[in-house]
Amino acid sequence: MVTVGIPRALFYYYYFPLWRDFFRQLGAEVVLSAPTNKKIVNQGVALAVDEACLPVKLFYGHVVDLIGKVDMIFLPRLVSTARKEYICPKLMGLPDMIKASGIALPKLIEVNIDMSKSDRALKQAALALGRYFTNNELRILRAWNLAKFSQQQFEYLQADSGQLALEALELWNGESDYPRLQRQEERPRIGLLGHGYNIYDRYISMDLIQKLQKLGAQVVTAENIPADIIEEEAARLPKRMFWTLGKRQIGAAFHFLKRPDIIGVIHVASFGCGPDSLVGELIERHMRRAKTMPFLFLTIDEHTGxxxxxxxxxxxxxxxxWRDAQCR
Amino acid sequence: MRVYLGIDVGSVSTNLVVMDERREILHSLYLRTQGQPIRTVKQGLVKLQALLDDRYEISGVGTTGSARNLTAVIVGADTVKNEITAHAVAAAHLVPDVQTVLEIGGQDSKIIILRNGVISDFAMNTVCAAGTGSFLDQQAARLGIPVEEFGKLALQAENPVRIAGRCSVFAESDMIHKQQMGHSLPDIIAGLCEALVRNYLNNVGKGKEILSPIVFQGGVAANAGMRQAFSRALGTEVIVPEHFGVMGALGAAILAQETVRQKGNTNFRGMSLVDQEFTTRSFECSGCANACEVIEISMDGQPLARWGDRCGKWENSLSASLKIS
Structure with a gap:
């Protein structure tokens, strides 16, 4: 059986169930790189260009971790996942950066996903991907539909039943048959803003989510908010936000401000993130203007202590x- | 008489405060950490022993500062608190209606905003330590002036020069340049103070609503030049509390008093701990690719606590009586 390696980084945290089931349906075995560890970080930092942000550097390390373990590595180019919206330029250029890095790569599975003009581009991309395994279009589309169902389940677990991506992903990454589902208890809730690849990576986030849970908080992230609410909230900006990932953060921030059960908001950004330098500033301004929401901004990079x-x-x-005790 | 001990072990200084039940400071010590937190804490305790006779009973201990967990294990602390909370608690105790706390220590600087006696916002310097005590120390040494005199010289300035304060390396070269141009020393030092204040307000204080009463504390508050530069830049009086240098320790002592009041007894090991031998060692765990650096603290050869491992394998393998963090 042919093995397909998927780096446990960046869009893994958003789309892994879709990718895994698509490749599986086409007869491939899916292998993940190891959870981020010191070796992966060091390799990534050594190989990547200096200007890249930490999550991009980390991606290099995960690619290296897969070398020798798989026949092919999945390296998609995500340009746009929604009409008139874009993914960060550093992520668009990622496949080129990886190929130019001088790493001795195995065969790559490449595809261009650009839905900025039309949603139909996604089906075209699926067909292109499938042809790496079979010429039978019907089989590809069947695999695609089944995979999409998996992805819907994954998104449902997060947006509707309040699970965090890291636990929900365990259903797909083989770490557990029973995800450690978070019980929706009456605990103080903290809104955690930040890109999934930063906040769910236990190594680079320095276990932020687990630390908050240990302190006694229930963590709510942007992925726990249904997409229509994100859209509605983000539309309150005077100008349309055309970065998909940034829009998600800002929509979540506005939503958190309205929720009486959220008692504080933390925003995690990686040092050197272009979009976040603007989105983060916007979020901070709105939070400060509201004056009611305790807000903390954390920057992480490979040097963060x-x-x-x-x-x-x-x-x-x-x-x-302290504030809570005084209010009572 | 019941007294409470607060210990703040920072990068540059180690401060100890002994306060009574009414939160009056009986004794305070300001020692240089010199990279040896355990030895310095012990030295401090030996000095306190000489000051406190049998009538005093240490009924609670709190630790704070960057070595708060290490110190807590060694002395047997009742409460371990981060330095932001500790400083805010102390400031709010001395100036009950305080709205802004400016704190500049050896290697970090913070701003704490309080409203109605409760912290509403804070910030700490991130990657850059420009403008903290270490830099002033270094500049005083370079100019051959005792750091205590440094600030007073600034007050004699007639026309402070403008120094680039963004980065301590550039600030130093700019100062040297101004010296070579022939500017007077007081003018340069006053200019440096203004640059550091500007830097602080633009970085740490960015976007914060700085309202008076403003309390300025931490080791750098000893510097008259910095005090003057702050009140000029903010256009209002800046309060420097009497015990400005040991506020973190005072906060820790107050928090210890509150903790002990709730739980009834103290974990303090007693002054005899100064005779015990504490050793630390660190090793790299080879359990996985993370290669965590694990730190182990032992008392007379018996491991007391371990930390540094991401998975908690080493930390949990000890049934330490004291819970860290």
């Missing part, structure tokens, strides 16, 4: 608890 993050988190938690 855990001590600084822990100090800020603890102080943030003290601040919220």
């Amino acid at each position: 855990e001590a600084g993050v822990v100090t800020r988190l603890e102080a943030f938690w003290d601040m919220i608890s």
